[in-house]
Amino acid sequence: MSIHIGAKVGEIADKILLPGDPLRATFIAENFLEDAVLFNEIRGMYGYTGIYKGERVSVMGTGMGMPSISIYARELIVDYGVKRLIRVGTAGSLNPDVHVRELVLAQAAATNSNIIRNDWPMYDFPQIASFNLLDKAYHIAQDLGMKTHVGTVLSTDLFYSKFFEQHLALGKMGVHAVEMEAAALYYLAAQHGVEALGIMTISDSLVNPDEDTTAQERQTTFTDMMKVGLETLIAE
Numbered sequence: 001m002s003i004h005i006g007a008k009v010g011e012i013a014d015k016i017l018l019p020g021d022p023l024r025a026t027f028i029a030e031n032f033l034e035d036a037v038l039f040n041e042i043r044g045m046y047g048y049t050g051i052y053k054g055e056r057v058s059v060m061g062t063g064m065g066m067p068s069i070s071i072y073a074r075e076l077i078v079d080y081g082v083k084r085l086i087r088v089g090t091a092g093s094l095n096p097d098v099h100v101r102e103l104v105l106a107q108a109a110a111t112n113s114n115i116i117r118n119d120w121p122m123y124d125f126p127q128i129a130s131f132n133l134l135d136k137a138y139h140i141a142q143d144l145g146m147k148t149h150v151g152t153v154l155s156t157d158l159f160y161s162k163f164f165e166q167h168l169a170l171g172k173m174g175v176h177a178v179e180m181e182a183a184a185l186y187y188l189a190a191q192h193g194v195e196a197l198g199i200m201t202i203s204d205s206l207v208n209p210d211e212d213t214t215a216q217e218r219q220t221t222f223t224d225m226m227k228v229g230l231e232t233l234i235a236e
């Protein structure tokens with residue numbers, strides 16, 4: 001096992017879906033995978049390996065924020081040989097044209113975190129998605145009839161940030177939404193030469209705070225996003 005994941009090498013597929021919430025990993029395993037086997041429950045960060053449409057895939061929670069996803073993604077890549085990682089999560093809209101329940105494919109992730117700056121103080125090293133996965137996910141989402149935005153997200157360290165106005169100013173420059181994990185995931189993928197993509201549904205809007213969703217609508221959107229994530233995971 002690695003330091004934070006209690007699986008033996010070989011128990012995790014080389015393709016993994018990464019929701020932030022470990023209970024969503026359980027939901028995905030129970031509702032989408034056949035023969036799902038639990039490989040981790042350390043810290044309640046449930047991870048499963050099973051079969052989706054004949055392909056072996058895994059799903060595991062990452063927790064919230066870049067420090068947490070950095071631990072899990074690094075161990076998955078370095079200790080378990082995972083080659084394709086797709087984050088499926090939620091984000092807050094920063095753009096009046098990006099509405100609650102719509103999908104954002106994070107082509108790039110800006111960040112105010114020091115995680116990347118610490119390594120590259122002289123460079124604005126851009127955090128970008130795998131174009132291969134992005135291209136596949138976009139067409140899969142289109143085929144499912146989902147309203148899909150492709151562009152930049154902001155990955156921030158603080159949910160309760162005092163930089164609300166700056167986030168909105170970035171929204172005016174085309175940043176679609178704010179979330180808390182994509183930049184670190186993309187950086188790890190770049191460091192280790194593997195594929196990563198962030199897929200988010202908009203759960204709330206910082207520009208249209210009146211936009212709301214019912215629990216049922218959130219569940220439907222979530223289920224649709226999982227389909228995009230799983231189909232992209234197994235696409236050739």
Ligand code: HPA
Binds near residue numbers: 090091158203204206
């Ligand atoms: N901020 C940061 N992360 C988020 C948000 C938000 O408003 N909504 C969903 N994830």
